[in-house]
Amino acid sequence: MSNSDMKRMPGGPMKGGPMGRGPMGHGHGAAMGEKANDxxxxMKQLMKYMSKYKIAIIAVLLFAIxxxxxxxxxxxxxxxATTKIFEGLMAKVSGTGGIDFGAIEKILLILVCLYLVSALFSFIQGYIMSGISQKISYEMRNQILEKINRMPMKYFDTKTHGEILSRITNDIDTLGMSLNQSLTQLITSVTTMVGILIMMLSISWIMTLAALVIIPLSMFAVRKVVGRSQKYFKKQQRFLGHVNGLVEENYGGHQIVRVFNKEEEVTEEFNKLNDELYDSAxxxxxxxxxxxPLMAFIGNLGYVMVSILGGWLAIRKTIEVGDIQSFIQYVRNFTQPINQLAQVANQLQSTAAAAERVFEFLDEEEEDQTVINPADANDIKGNIEFEHVNFGYKENKTIIHDFSVNVKKGQKIAIVGPTGAGKTTIVKLLMRFYDVNSGSIKIDGHDIRNFNRSELREAFGMVLQDTxxxxxxxxxxxxxGKLDATDEEVVEAAKSANVHHFIKTLNDGYDMVLDEEASNVSQGQKQLLTIARAILADPKILILDEATSSVDTRTELLIQKAMDNLMEGRTSFIIAHRLSTIKDADMILVMNEGDIVEQGSHEELLAKDxxxxxLYNSQFEDDEAM
Incomplete structure (x- = not known):
């Protein structure tokens, strides 16, 4: 990664290393059937969230009902109408009359009007509810994106990219879709059950009691099936996440997989996860x-019972023949809302699980963004002082011990040492990605904790090893690096970074589109582009972290020259493993296990032996051996 002002690009890629994590590390969204902890x-929190749309929700409720x-x-x-036809046929048989088609026509016209109004109301409530659910999803995505920019770095150090992205994609999609479906379905299902029950009672309370016998059977069947299937749905979604994670991971690192001949191992792991996914799915x-089919079977038992009882009641003139047809339709429709309510219950669990994960993220601790009476970051000169700094990522484990150093404006400071010595940690403290446990870091005499974080970071530019x-x-x-820069300023920055000539050789020049991984340019060219970006940003303080470690010697010379142009007149911190690149540093800080064990110029430190x-001699010997 290379970013001149360390601001996150909206929509920019956030990917982990191809072989850095196993599939268990990838997050996935709330699955259908997954339950919320609370x-x-x-749901109360979600209702409060939806309260701003209460008028629209009331309209949905009324139109749905x-x-x-x-x-x-x-x-x-x-x-x-059926009764009229039956009576007409009976009258025709007895020779006393015929079918009253006029009355039937009126009944059918009334019926068509009712169904048209019902369809119109259904369309309106669906339109309004879709708008509500999408507005909520839209708002939540914006809130999460804004939240990401306010989150402390320690959160991202403990979470995988997939887990964070899952909140923005899977969880909010699940929430939006299930909210849209479950709320209206809940209203219509309850209304349908109550309405059908009233209509059934208006026809015959005896037949209604007989029909209600199917409810306990239906509920028992639903409970048994849902209880058995839910655990497999959860397992299916869990292994789907594992499979997706493995595919994503190995697709991104397919070259490394081939280099290390791990195709068989990867295939074997995939087959194992895929078998589990197949079995659970x-x-x-x-x-x-x-x-x-189970509900259909139970429903058919109800039809048989209603038909026999209805025929007996019709013979006794207790009900009309057409009422039997109406009642059978009501019985058929009565089992449907029961089934829908079971599905809604499952959807609501999914909704709650997704909402819980989103709210959990939105409730995470944030960085202190503002300071009362902050120091003016626009006036930063670049004098930096570390005073007895102690720090540890965990409270019980300090990794920087009593670190003190004074840096003057415009000085070039190199930080060297073995892996794990604390070099990059010093940079993270300087930019307030973390705050010191004790001691202080001052810029131009002001404690960096007296600056607003965003304003402080605008004074820094970074060029990292991972472009x-x-x-x-x-x-x-x-x-x-500077969004309002003119084309002329962009070209001048590219010239200072020694990348202008390369850009002009491309077919589209500065308008050439880099692909998602920027794989259509070389590593060295990518590094020069990030240096051009940093030059354009014109930072007061510069941080270079292993910026030349992954390029060839000739490209290193180009990058070194570009970095010299970039560092001119700026306070610069250079983290380097190649000690030959920092010979001209004003001061070299030698770190080991969180302490400064030596400091001075290159010649002074060599003289100390x-x-x-x-470190230097071991690298020199390695170069000679090569």
Whole structure:
């Protein structure tokens, strides 16, 4: 990654290393059937979140009820038409009359109007609810993106990229879709059950009691099937996340997989996870697929019971023939909302689980963004003082011990030492990605804790070993250091970075589009582009972290010259393993296990024949051996 002002690019790629994590490290969103830890608390929080749309939700409620009511009345009116036909046929047989087609026509027109109004109300409530759910999703995505920029670095050090991205994609998508479906379905299902029950009672309370016998059977069947299938749904979603993570990881690092001949191991691991996914998916789909035929079987038992009882009541003139048809339709429709309510219950669990993960992220501790009466970061000169700094990522483990050093404006400071010595940690403290446990870091006499973090970081520029370029033109990538820069300023920055000539040799020049991984330019060219970006940003303080460690000697010379142009007149911190590149540093800080063990110029440290001399000579011997 390379970023001149360390601001995160919206929509920029955030990827982990190809072989750095196992599949268990990738997060995945709330799955259908996954339960929230605090269902009631999360739903209350979600209701508060939705309260700003309460007028629209009330409208959805009214239109959903209206649509359902008009739909429910239909079968009883249709039964009247059936009764008219039956009476007409009986009158025709007895020779006393015939079928009253005029009355039937009126009944059918009324029925068509009812169904049209029902469909219109259903369309309106669906339109409004879709808007609500998408507005909530839109707002949550914005809040999460803004939240990311306020989060402390320690959070990202303990979470995988997949876990964080999952909140923005999977969880919010799940929340939006299930909210859209479950709320309206809950309203219509309850209204349908109550409405159908009233209509059934209006026809015959005896037949209604007989029909209600199917409810306990339906509930028992639903509970059994859902109880069995839910654990397989959870397992399916868990292994789906593992499979996706493994595929993503190995696709991103397919070259490394081939270099180390790990194709068989990767395939074996994939097959193992895929087998688990197949097994859980097959079981979950089979069990959930049993729901419909099982409910249909129970419903058919109800039809038989209602038909026999209805025929007996019709013979006794207790009900009309058309009422039997209406009642059978109501019985058929009565099992549907029961099934829907079971699905809604599952959806609400999924909604709560997704909402809980989103709210959990939004409630995470944030960095202190503002300071009362902050120091003016625009006036920073570059004098830096570390005073007895102690720091540890964990409270019980200090890794920087009593670190003190004075740096004057414009000095070039090199920080060297073995891996794990604390070099990069010093830089993180300087930019307030972390705050010191004790001691202080001062810039121009002001404690950095007296600056607003965002304003402080605007004074810094960084060029890192891992270059970070996004999918866009070369011009856009350089201009990222200063978004309002003119084309002429971009070209001047590229010339100072010794990358202008290379850009001009490209077919599209500065308008050439870098692909997602910027793989259509070399590593050295990517590094020069990030240096051009930093030059354009014109920072007061510069940090170079292993900026030449992954390029050839000739490109290193170009990069070194570009960095010299960049460092001119600026306070610069250089973290380097190649000690030959920091010979001209004003001061070299030699760190080991969190302490400064030596400091001085290159010649002074060699003359001491201490830790630095051993590091330098060991590299010199390695170069000679090569």
């Amino acid at each position: 269902f009631s608390g999360t 209206g649509s359902t009511v008009f739909s429910i009345v239909g079968p009883k009116i249709l039964g009247k 097959w079981r979950s789909q089979f069990l959930s697929g049993m729901m419909q 970070w370029l996004f999918n866009g033109t070369i011009k856009e990538n350089i201009r990222y 201490g830790f630095y001399a051993k």
